[in-house]
Amino acid sequence: MISNNVIFILASLGLFQGTILSIYLLTLKTGNRKLNTYLAIVLFGLTIRIGKSVFGYYTSLEAWQRNIGLSGIFVVGPFLWFYGIELLEKRHILYRWNYLHLLPFLLFILLLAVIPSTGKYEAYWNYGLVIFHLAIYLVLSWMVLKRNTAKSSKKKVYWYRNILIGVTFVWVYYLGNFLSFKLYYIWGPIFYTFLIYAFSYLFLNRNSFNLDKYGSSNLDSNSSKVLFEKIQKLFVDEHIFLIPNVSLKIVSEKLGVSSREVSQAINENEQQNFYEFVNRFRIEKAKYLLADLKYKDEKIATIAFDSGFGTVTAFNVAFKKHTEMTPSAYRKQHL
Secondary structure (H helix, E strand, O other): OOOHHHHHHHHHHHHHHHHHHHHHHHHOOOOHHHHHHHHHHHHHHHHHHHHHHHHHHHHHOOOOHHHHHOOOOOHHHHHHHHHHHHHHHHHOEEEEEEEHHHHHHHHHHOOOOOOOOOHHHHHHHHHHHHHHHHHHHHHHHHHHHHOOOOOOHHHHHHHHHHHHHHHHHHHHHHHHHHHHOOOOHHHHHHHHHHHHHHHHHHEEEEEEHHOOOOOOOOOOHHHHHHHHHHHHHHHHHHOHHOOOOOOOOOOHHHHHHOOOHHHHHHHHHOOOOOOHHHHHHHHHHHHHOOOOHHOOOHHHHHHHHHHOOOOHHHHHHHHHHHHOOOHHHHHHHOO
């Protein structure tokens, strides 16, 4: 069995990391500030709720302290929903009557001292109300994801879906406790610790905060797809990737659009930046030449230049990154 001290440390790590991530998001100056704020509130609300479980498991909390922990859920649901609408639909949500979604949280905070929080009947149904409240917004959030899956970029859809899965698992765990299933109560916070560190990895490794860096663009999802098809056709028909110094400006001038729109179309539809996209075509060309008997006696440098690369070093690095093989090994295998 894991000792109580180890369990406490594991559970507390999630609380610490959740708090740090929330602060980081609130102070982050890049990307969409509103999206970052919504996500920070979601994480902080979950952290408050999990904190109540951790400290309530090891110490005796006052009624108002337990209620503060429960109150966190009343902001998680609405802001999770707001986040999805802003991210996938680019529709501003916090206007006028939408503030009413925060009314349960405000009422709960104002009535902290009088809301029952013991094991009595009233407290049991208050706890159920909190779970039901989050369930409503989870359903609304999943509906937002469903209706925008085909219209939004894959990167945004996958990101929001992963967040929803994580929050849904947390909700299922506390639902099990509410229904008196035999669950080890402290495993909820431990699960949250792993969840929050998984989020941290995605945040920092995949630059998820820049999901909406084209938020001010007039290029919608459908127009982005159409433009991307034109870009692909340009690359396939005119082999523009063979130009060593090909740039966003060259491509945008040929298509009569802005460089930013070209970048956006590639990023949203292929989850790559411009030069990663160009190198993909160059590598495919190089693979063809390396496997062509007519080029079997040509130097690797010739293959690199004929594929559009400006230097042999850049070619070798890009080729190995895409194929996990050196050009020479690839040629030997395929000839």
